[in-house]
Amino acid sequence: MKKKLLRSSLREIRQAPGRFLSILGIIFLGVAFFVGISATGPNMEQAAEDYFARQKLADFTIASTLGLSTADREIIEEMPGVTSVEAEQIADINAENHRAVIRVFSLSKERQVNQYQVTSGRLPQKSGEIALDQAAQSSGGFALDETFELPESGENQLETHTYTIVGFVNSPEFIENFHRGNSTVGNGTVDYFAVIPEEDFKETAYARLLVRFDELSQVASYSEAYQTKRDQVSDEVEERLAPRAQGRRQELIDEAQPAIDEAKEQIRDGEEALQQAQAELDDATEKLAQAHQELTEQEAAFQTEIQTAQEQLNGEAQKLAEGKQALIENQRLLDQNEQALIQQEAQVQSDRKSVV
DSSP: HHHHHHHHHHHHHHHHHHHHHHHHHHHHHHHHHHHHHHHHHHHHHHHHHHHHHHHOOSEEEEEEEEEEEEHHHHHTTTTTTEEEEEEEEEEEEEEEEEEEEEEEEEOOOTTOSSSSSEEEEEOOTTTTEEEEEHHHHHOOOOOTTTTEEEOSSSSOOOOOOOEEEEEEETTTTOSSOOOOOOSSSTTTEEEEEEEEEGGGEEEEESSEEEEEEHHHTTSSSTSHHHHHHHHHHHHHHHHHTTTHHHHHHHHHHHHHHHHHHHHHHHHHHHHHHHHHHHHHHHHHHHHHHHHHHHHHHHHHHHHHHHHHHHHHHHHHHHHHHHHHHHHHHHHHHHEEEEEEHHHHHHHHHHHHHOOO
C-alpha cells in the first residue's frame, strides 16, 4: 500500500514538477515566516530587557500630590531588596517662545536610576546647563552650545531661566518618539523633555521617587512572574508609606506655619487698626450729628429771629404808613386853617377899611 502511494506521488511529481516546486516553495516561505515571527517577539523582548538593564529603568515610580520629602525617601531606602532610589523634581513649562510644552527633570550628580542615553554632547554638570530630548533636536532644530531660554512659569520653580545646550539624550522612560505624557499647562500634551541640574530647582520637595529592586531586576520585565512580584512589592510600598500621608501634611503645615502666623498677626494688627478707625469714625459721626443738630437749632432760631424782625419791620412800616397818612391829613388841615386864616385876615382888612 505504501509503495503504491509513493509511486503515485512520484508519478504526479514527474507529470507536474512546476506545481510541486511551487507548493514546496510556499511551504518553505510559510515556515520561514512563522519561524521569523516566532523569534521576533522574544528577540524584541530581550532587546528591551537589555536596554532597560543597561539604562537601569525604575521598577517603581512613587508620586504624591503633596510632594515627597527626605523622610519618604529614607522609608523606601530601608525596604529590603531596594538597590537604588532616585529623588526627582519636575516642572512642566509652557514655553511659548519655543511653541512647546517642556517637561523639565532634575539630574543628580550620582544618578543610578533611569539613566539617560547621550546621543550627542554630554549631560549637564553645573547650573545653567541643559540637555534636551533627542526629539527636540529633530523637530526643533536645536544645536549644541546654543542658548536655550525657559520662560518663567506661574509657580516660578526654577532658579535660572537661561541655559546652554550641552547635550541631547534619550530616556528609558520613553521607548517611542511620539508621546511624552500629558500636562496641566499649554495644550495638555508634553512635546519633549529637558534635563537640568537639581540645584536649578527652587523646590525642596520631590515630585517623585524612582526605585529599583534587586528581586525584580532578576526577573524578565514582560513575564507574569515579574508582574506578580511587582504587585507584592507595590502593596508593601503602599503599606509603608500609608502613615506618611498625615506626617507629610503636618510637615507642610509646619513649613507654612510661620507665614500663617505672620499673616494672622497682620490680620490682628489690621483688625485693631480697623477697630480704632471705626471708633474714630463713630466719634466723628457723633460730633457731626451734634454739629448738625446745633446747626438745625441755630437755623431754627435764626428763622425765628428773622420772622420776629420781619414782623417788627412790618409793624414799624405800618406805623410809618399810618404816621405818613396822619401827616398828610394834618398838612391838609393846616392848609385849610391857613386858607381860613388868610380869608379871615382879608375880611378883617376889609372891615377896617369900611370903618374908616
